[in-house]
Amino acid sequence: MEIEPGPIGVFDSGYGGLTILNEIRRAMPDYNYLYLGDNARAPYGTRSFDVVFDFTRQAVEELFARGCRLVVLACNTASAKALRTIQQQVLPGLYPDHRVLGVIRPTVEVLGEESSGGHVGLLATPGTVRSHSYQLEIEKLHPGMYLTEQACPMWVPLVETGEASGQGADYFVKKYIDAIMKRDPEIDTIVLGCTHYPLLLPKIRKYTPEGIKILAQGEIVGKSLRDYMHRHPEIDCLCSRGGNVDFLTTEAAEGFNRMASIFTGIPVKSTRITL
Ligand code: DGL
Numbered sequence: 280m281e282i283e284p285g286p287i288g289v290f291d292s293g294y295g296g297l298t299i300l301n302e303i304r305r306a307m308p309d310y311n312y313l314y315l316g317d318n319a320r321a322p323y324g325t326r327s328f329d330v331v332f333d334f335t336r337q338a339v340e341e342l343f344a345r346g347c348r349l350v351v352l353a354c355n356t357a358s359a360k361a362l363r364t365i366q367q368q369v370l371p372g373l374y375p376d377h378r379v380l381g382v383i384r385p386t387v388e389v390l391g392e393e394s395s396g397g398h399v400g401l402l403a404t405p406g407t408v409r410s411h412s413y414q415l416e417i418e419k420l421h422p423g424m425y426l427t428e429q430a431c432p433m434w435v436p437l438v439e440t441g442e443a444s445g446q447g448a449d450y451f452v453k454k455y456i457d458a459i460m461k462r463d464p465e466i467d468t469i470v471l472g473c474t475h476y477p478l479l480l481p482k483i484r485k486y487t488p489e490g491i492k493i494l495a496q497g498e499i500v501g502k503s504l505r506d507y508m509h510r511h512p513e514i515d516c517l518c519s520r521g522g523n524v525d526f527l528t529t530e531a532a533e534g535f536n537r538m539a540s541i542f543t544g545i546p547v548k549s550t551r552i553t554l
Pocket of ligand 1: 292321407475
């Protein structure tokens with residue numbers, strides 16, 4: 280049976296994955312995309328392993344049902360807590376022709392070139408920090424690199440509630456940056472290990488000591504996905520072209536449209552679904 284090509288699925292718990300979608304589209308403008316934000320159940324970062332796995336699996340299967348053959352988990356928390364189990368236990372039996380990719384591995388891959396002194400700071404959700412997924416990947420790819428992990432539990436709620444550029448955000452941005460710099464004053468590179476955090480970038484820059492590199496994942500993931508497509512023509516041919524992007528959310532569409540239009544710079548008309 281001939282398999283119809285479908286859009287590339289991009290999934291996040293809420294708005295954060297839009298920072299990844301923007302950069303993937305910049306790197307690969309000709310493809311079609313279907314974005315799904317599980318805004319009704321965000322944030323994921325404070326939830327248990329089992330819950331994040333269940334929610335992520337539902338979202339991935341929804342995107343498959345809507346024709347996606349390739350889904351990017353544009354969410355570190357889902358990548359940390361659900362990706363491996365989906366890849367190893369769900370896809371082989373049920374969806375052998377589908378692929379799911381995450382954002383942690385491509386980010387860790389570039390750290391060798393990006394960090395000048397081998398002292399890296401990770402700012403992420405409590406779930407990603409507790410999983411130690413970055414530490415484990417770093418041990419494999421860059422033994423000798425020194426990682427300090429800092430959970431920033433208030434940052435995603437600030438973004439999801441539209442407070443990222445409000446005055447109240449300054450307090451919590453400064454708090455976690457001060458905390459990580461105190462734990463390792465030699466940090467030369469800070470990874471924004473949550474796709475929501477680029478939306479706080481102006482404030483993160485303001486409170487990060489000068490000379491420290493701040494790495495957001497969008498560009499890294501966009502480039503890595505383009506390379507992946509070149510290496511995997513059998514998947515590339517299952518991804519449709521046309522340059523369209525459609526949006527799904529599990530919360531009210533109006534609120535999503537307003538916020539997502541700001542974050543993507545394009546008019547967004549989303550559809551509300553239940554998972
Ligand atoms: N944007 C997500 C991440 O990269 C998750 C945020 C959340 O839902 O807590 O981790």
